[in-house]
Amino acid sequence: MTVIGYLANGLVFSSIIVLGSIGLSLVYSIADFANFAHGDTMTIGAYASLVTFGAVGGLGGAVLGLPYGFFVALVVGIAAAAAVAVITERVIYEPLDVDSIGLLITSIGIAFVYRALIQIRFGSDFTRFDIQPLRPIEALVPYGVRVTLHDVAIVVSAAVLVVGLHVLLQYTDLGRKMRAMADNPDLARVSGIRTRRVKLWTWVIGAGLAGAGGVFLGLFNQLSPRMGFNLLLVIFAAVILGGIGSVYGAMAGGFLIGMINQLTPFFSDVVEALPIWPGWLARLLESLISIEYANAIAFVIMVAVLLVRPNGIAGEGAT
């Protein structure tokens, strides 16, 4: 595969990571804790849409190789993830009398409950959407780019959602309130913003985007109860890279981490081609920069960034 091919794959995977990291970052800045249940919220979206798609079927026509029914399922997946998040906020987070570390620990319990329920209902095996896998787009194959129409659909949908969020944050009343709350919740409250309502909307948007990310992840790979939790660390890496609490930083971080993740095979080719001396160092690098360690590499980069710039690329509070 050529560099362009890897970059194209990276773009598709980045779209999924960006959807996940925006939600995590929003919740981080407004509810003020690291939500470890975010990955499992993605899983909920994916499984909700799997069930819906099984029930409604294709519904006739298709756009970008995806039947109409899939888009219905996507909307249901987004709605289900948002609904579950709102219920969790109301029933569990809101009555809690603990600080942000306590909320963080609680969110792990919630993540386990989500995953356990999905695993009890659907089993721990991998499943797929009942959609015919497509062949790569013929016109692009000569350039070494092997992407399907489904991949294009993922990137386009993610772009639409990200632009929609940008418009919401910058040009609507709700967006201004959210930004005010992220900056200073107490000041927002005394200015007459109903912080509780804004918080609920944050959960709806964050979890909804996560649900969409989960559906696309299921389409890109497969579905399994662990899919979200496995991706969670990569998403955290993206969020920290971009600077916790900054939505635009999270977009940039998600884009970078997704790219690095999919470019790992290319990097390992580069390492193999370079004349690295001494020999043991070359062998060590070759064995470490391989596809098995793609997630680990994203993570080590995150730790390195934390060492140099503890506030990430965009810095704190630059929503």
Added chain:
Amino acid sequence: MSALTDPRGAVEDLTRPEGWVLGVSAAFLLFLLAALLTGALGPTYFLFLVGLAGMYALLSFGLNSQWGFAGLINFSVAAFFGVGAYGAALFTASGSPLVELFEGVPLLPSLLGLPIVGLVVGLAVAFVLAILIGIPTLRLRADYLAIASLGLAEVVRLIVLNERWLTNGSAGVRGIPGFFAGWPVLGTFPEAMPGLRLEVIPGSPVLLETAFWQALLNVLLVLAFAGGVYFVLRRAHRSPWGRVLRTIRSDEDLARALGKDTYSFKMQSFVLGSLIMALAGVFYTHLNLYVGPGDLDPITTFYAWVAVILGGSGSNRGALFGGIVIVTIREGTRFLNDVALPIDPAPLRLLLIGVVIIAVMRYRPQGVLPPQRELIWPSAVDGGGAPDSPDSGVREQKGGGGDE
């Protein structure tokens, strides 16, 4: 001490949660004893469970000396546990890849097969790993440490899974001897002991054979480990060093203003806890006689977390109690699956762990047995009685913190 000389007074001194825990534990113990005597629970398996509970208690002590003492959110418990377990397994197992690697190298092959070498290597690797993880993360905000440590644990798990030449990959390491193999008397103790046959209830005899004596040795070993660690930690927690850590936990800026090098103190606490976790891993290797990458799964980390926050952060007694609860969840789900409900035990365990975490944070964030008198020198308390609990209004704000 006072419990021996004045049992009635000791019982009256108990706070209400202490009384509850004591009562429930006693009832549970009676239940287990009944199951043992009727033959429903094999004595060897029972001792295995006791060993496992001791192992989780040890793991919880380790986490407690990080989270409970200094407030460090370490989500890489599984990594340190795994490093200890793999260190011990690779140096003692007959099927270890090290046997091949060391072949032909002078001196090295003679080190293999000795559990004490495995113990030292496991602890040494955990020490190095703790410093490597600590340097970049301990300066960061608490929640960054949580994320970074969970990720680094994942890196360790991936390495164990993928570096087959060193760890056997997903097949794990088999052929591990007991901890006392090769020791003068204890090594042959299980075989030397006669098989006993107890018949408490006619018709259902209880057999005590070699495996039983082996399990008994393991229990004694974990009691020695846990007892030693308990006393070291209790002493450390009350010492000036422990007081600095508690100050850091409640207000790091204050500790720094008082001229304490908080980074150095946090690193010491992190390394100490990691060594204890690795010790738990070493014991687990010789208890279970098999180690696989599944043991490094994040769930191991959260077993320890549940034990600590349920028992009461900062409380070593609580960690002990939490360890027992964890074994009950782990083995209880398996039992339930065998007997009553055909539900896969893995997600059921996950569900229970999740529910316990949420319930503790919701209803009792300070844990069941928060540290109270544990932190005070006995001679400093006037009547030796429990402090009066405030009627209302005081609620520890540091999630799950103790009443310090």
